[in-house]
Amino acid sequence: MTIVRESATVTNTPAQLLHDRIAARTAVIGIVGLGYVGLPLAKAVHDAGFGVIGFDVDDTKIAALARGESYLRHLGGDLVGTLSGSDRFRATSDAADLHEADILILCVPTPLGTHREPDLSYVLDSTRMVAGILRLGQLVILESTTYPGTTRDDMLPILAETGLTCGEEYFLAYSPEREDPGRAGTTTASIPKLVGGVDPRSGDLAEQFYRTCIRQVHRVSTAEVAEAAKLLENIYRAVNIALVNELKTVLADMGIDIWEVIAAAATKPFGFQAFYPGPGLGGHCIPIDPFYLTWKAKELGRPTKFIELAGEINAHMPMYVISRIIGTLNEEGRALRGSKILVIGLAYKPDVDDTRETPAAEIIDLLEAGGADVAYHDPHVPVFPRMRHYRKDLQSQPLSDAFVAAHDLVVIVTDHRAIDWTLLGRHARIIVDTRNAMARATDPTARIVKA
Secondary structure (H helix, E strand, O other), rough: OOOOOOOOOOOOOOHHHHHHHHHHOOOEEEEEOOOOOHHHHHHHHHOOOEEEEEEEEOOOHHHHHHHHHOOOOOHHHHHHOOOOOOOEEEEEEHHHHHHHHHEEEOOOOOOOOOOOOOOOHHHHHHHHHHHHHOOOOEEEOOOOOOOOOHHHHHHHHHOOOOOOOOOOOOEEEOOOOOOOOOOOOOOOOHEEEEEEEHHHHHHHHHHHHHHHHOOEEEOOOOOOHHHHHHHHHHHHHHHHHHHHHHHHHHHHHOOOHHHHHHHHOOOOOOOOOOOOOOOOOOOOOOOOOOOOOOHHHHHHOOHHHHHHHHHHHHHHHHHHHHHHHHHHHHHHOOOOOOOOOEEOOOOOOOOOOOOOOOOOHHHHHHHHHOOOEEEEEEOOOOEOOOOOOOOOOOOEEOOHHHHOOOOOEEEEEOOOOOOOHHHHHHHHHHEOOOOOOOOOOOOOOOOOOOO
16 A cells, blocks of 8 residues: 655644645545454445555464455455555454554443443453554544544553653544445445544544445544444333334234334324334444443432443343243244254344344243254355354254254244245244244235234
8 A cells, every 4th residue: 555645844732743644635544443344334434445454363364354354244256356455455353553643543442341341351351452552643542433532531641751742743533333234325424423532633633534425424522422322322222112112012922023013103203213123133333331330320429220220131132032932832842952943044143144132142042951852044154153142053944844844843033135035934833023024925824912
């Protein structure tokens, strides 16, 4: 990658130099973490005309990018091909290469620990790495979802150990990612961007940069406001999903179909937004982010009962699905132990290969713990991936009339469009449907139980 530098004069401040490089598209952008957030962001920044250095500690990703191969199937091969074939993009696992970057954007995971406490190790380790190469005039931006105060209270002290002054010699801001893998019609560049600095000058530079590659940028007063806004977005979804999940269990006992109820309520043109129940929450945001705020609130002595209750309801959904499976088998005179169960869908959402925090993993684990013989089918996930809490030696099995008929029960966890729902409906004996997917089947003969 060719890096262009303009001549500096003694009167130019670090902020003015960076401002000018952003305006001229000569600034080099370093992206730390080339996963579901970092890789699409690299493409958006590259498309805006900047040189990009992509960094990841996973050498297999670096090797795949060098070959022009995508390791995130939902992004398609064109995205990676464009980056890999460009002289304005370089992927590396050598942190020293990031010294060349004028702007460093951290797109690293923020998972939960074993007791649902925030695990900031990736953020802090990345910040220490940046501190090791920090130089005059660089802008550091965190995009990982976290609790309010992380950028100022956790990152800033580490960077301050370099002796450089934030807001004058280097700059620090927060801008939350808003990726939604597999959502049709959206790209990183088309999703509105929030940005807030730990000081006004840092916020100005971060806003200027994002306006070059994102269509709509909303500036907020501080990094803390941006951090809190991202949590509110995901807590809003988590709480409303918990509401319909709880209603699902109550209405099922009344013999009322929650899906029909939601469709009826959604005819109201104001004051109602439809949310849908499911087998549990998946992905990196909704199952995790609310607990970042509850943990921070406990530090302040403030209870967050509403958020915690929503988390408990959603976390219980895989067990509710198991209870429906056991009850259904009992009605057929069968026990869970020894039954052949086919799980449809391993990804956490339709039409992607993303299995982060997928409820399917817990459902499979609970089924196996109960003595069931479990197989799964997912056209997007051919092999059960390595996860933090689950290790399974399973591969996706192809669907056929005979294969489906050989199972005592089918449970639908993910409603991929590629699934032949009519085949399932005509050849399965019993289907436990957590997604209302069988509404798409033509003349199903299976017994269908919603869960």
